[in-house]
Amino acid sequence: MSREEWHRFSGKVWREIDRVEPPKRSAAERVADFHEIYSLLDETTVREQAARCIQCPQPACQEGCPLSNHIPEWLALAAEGRFLEAATISQSTSNLPEICPRVCPQERLCEGSCILLGHAEPVCIGAIEKFINEFALANGGVTLTCAPSNGRRAAVVGSGPGGLACADELAKIGYAVTVFEAQSQGGGLLLNGIPAFKLEKSVVQRRLRILEQRGVEFRLGIKVGVDIDLKELLVRFDAVFLGVGAQLARPLDIPGAELAGVHQALPFLVQKNSPMAFDLPDIPVVGKRVAVLGGGDTAMDCLRTAIRSGAAEAICLYRRDLANMPGSRKEYFNAMEESAQFLFLTNPVALESDGQGRVAGVRCVRMELGEPDASGRRKPRAVPGSEFYIAADLVLIAYGFDPVPFPSGSGLASVAVNDWGAIKVDKNQMTNVPGVFAGGDASRGASLVVHAVRDGRKAADGIHRYLDSIESGSGAAK
Numbered sequence: 001m002s003r004e005e006w007h008r009f010s011g012k013v014w015r016e017i018d019r020v021e022p023p024k025r026s027a028a029e030r031v032a033d034f035h036e037i038y039s040l041l042d043e044t045t046v047r048e049q050a051a052r053c054i055q056c057p058q059p060a061c062q063e064g065c066p067l068s069n070h071i072p073e074w075l076a077l078a079a080e081g082r083f084l085e086a087a088t089i090s091q092s093t094s095n096l097p098e099i100c101p102r103v104c105p106q107e108r109l110c111e112g113s114c115i116l117l118g119h120a121e122p123v124c125i126g127a128i129e130k131f132i133n134e135f136a137l138a139n140g141g142v143t144l145t146c147a148p149s150n151g152r153r154a155a156v157v158g159s160g161p162g163g164l165a166c167a168d169e170l171a172k173i174g175y176a177v178t179v180f181e182a183q184s185q186g187g188g189l190l191l192n193g194i195p196a197f198k199l200e201k202s203v204v205q206r207r208l209r210i211l212e213q214r215g216v217e218f219r220l221g222i223k224v225g226v227d228i229d230l231k232e233l234l235v236r237f238d239a240v241f242l243g244v245g246a247q248l249a250r251p252l253d254i255p256g257a258e259l260a261g262v263h264q265a266l267p268f269l270v271q272k273n274s275p276m277a278f279d280l281p282d283i284p285v286v287g288k289r290v291a292v293l294g295g296g297d298t299a300m301d302c303l304r305t306a307i308r309s310g311a312a313e314a315i316c317l318y319r320r321d322l323a324n325m326p327g328s329r330k331e332y333f334n335a336m337e338e339s340a341q342f343l344f345l346t347n348p349v350a351l352e353s354d355g356q357g358r359v360a361g362v363r364c365v366r367m368e369l370g371e372p373d374a375s376g377r378r379k380p381r382a383v384p385g386s387e388f389y390i391a392a393d394l395v396l397i398a399y400g401f402d403p404v405p406f407p408s409g410s411g412l413a414s415v416a417v418n419d420w421g422a423i424k425v426d427k428n429q430m431t432n433v434p435g436v437f438a439g440g441d442a443s444r445g446a447s448l449v450v451h452a453v454r455d456g457r458k459a460a461d462g463i464h465r466y467l468d469s470i471e472s473g474s475g476a477a478k
């Protein structure tokens with residue numbers, strides 16, 4: 001179909017066909033288990049929904065996607081029912097093309113940039129991306145062969161999204177890639193941190209098997225910096241990628257933070273969601289009134305995990321308003337449907353004890369929003385005399401994460417970090433140590449899965465160009 005024909009066709013379609021969301025289980029059904037809440041659109045609906053794209057010459061959706069996915073191209077193919085071809089294009093820019101659409105906040109990225117916004121609902125890009133890639137996975141549309149060996153070896157430290165993307169890109173062009181993972185299973189936070197109701201564990205494990213089939217070796221249960229040093233990796237490998245994440249929880253700095261029943265979000269989520277046995281104390285939830293402090297996606301995950309774990313109630317306390325909340329709107333509405341409560345413009349100032357060392361409630365103040373701060377969000381300030389109290393016998397802190405400091409004395413300690421511990425990288429993702437690259441949360445701070453994938457891809461490209469430049473004697477990658 002020519003572009004003019006397409007415009008005539010889709011110009012009619014988007015006016016006549018409303019956006020359709022993928023089928024979602026009822027809230028009552030889904031809170032009884034931890035399985036994914038969305039299923040796939042059917043083929044007919046995918047074709048109709050993809051045809052709502054008007055194929056604009058400068059696709060804003062592509063600019064809104066951190067991976068610059070060729071969205072209009074695969075939407076046009078999907079509209080014609082050419083799902084395998086659509087998936088091939090999708091896979092060319094994403095190493096986790098069935099995972100990103102499950103966890104991306106599309107309303108802030110691709111769909112939030114869709115040109116239809118303002119006239120109609122945006123194209124359901126995420127649901128179509130998920131469909132075409134699940135179709136490819138089910139119908140032999142994923143290539144498992146790689147280029148012949150190029151004789152180079154790369155080590156990837158950490159098997160979260162950044163590490164997987166880097167390993168996959170390098171394996172595809174002929175590198176022998178070894179991934180070192182500290183835990184007993186690969187996947188990093190994709191497996192341990194993100195709850196299965198958003199991303200089924202089997203989906204992550206399936207992707208790990210694809211990487212293995214592409215020749216990536218996983219060395220599990222090995223902690224770089226403890227069991228093996230960076231210096232040794234640099235002897236055994238031509239380049240190293242550090243995708244070690246950021247799991248150092250920001251502390252709660254108010255009176256009562258030390259009380260029993262007060263926990264950081266990550267150990268809670270790992271304990272309730274991971275398929276692995278971690279040496280973590282059990283956190284009882286049944287019948288508890290749970291207060292979650294924070295307003296990001298981790299806070300939503302805590303609320304919804306607490307509800308599925310038997311909490312009597314789960315309430316989010318967040319100091320800004322909904323418009324300034326960093327968490328995904330989709331996950332906010334899902335949490336609301338599942339009976340989570342939200343108290344906006346609310347800041348905890350102290351945790352109260354029950355007199356026996358256990359938390360019994362949260363003392364809060366009302367907030368109001370002032371001028372925008374450096375991040376562009378309006379700065380909250382306390383309203384004088386507005387203190388109030390909320391009963392809670394389990395408090396979960398979801399204030400975000402910073403990178404964990406490297407063990408002193410290890411080779412890793414020679415990698416330069418910034419003031420808050422994030423690894424410093426250049427435009428090619430290379431650190432101050434030649435041949436050592438980094439990306440994802442370890443270098444940018446806690447962020448989205450799709451950003452880590454972008455970093456991993458960029459680092460793979462940086463590694464390849466760096467080694468080419470060494471081999472040709474022209475110096476470091478430009």
Ligand code: SF4
Binds near residue numbers: 111125
């Ligand atoms: Fe949208 Fe994320 Fe897919 Fe990009 S990777 S097209 S932002 S869902």
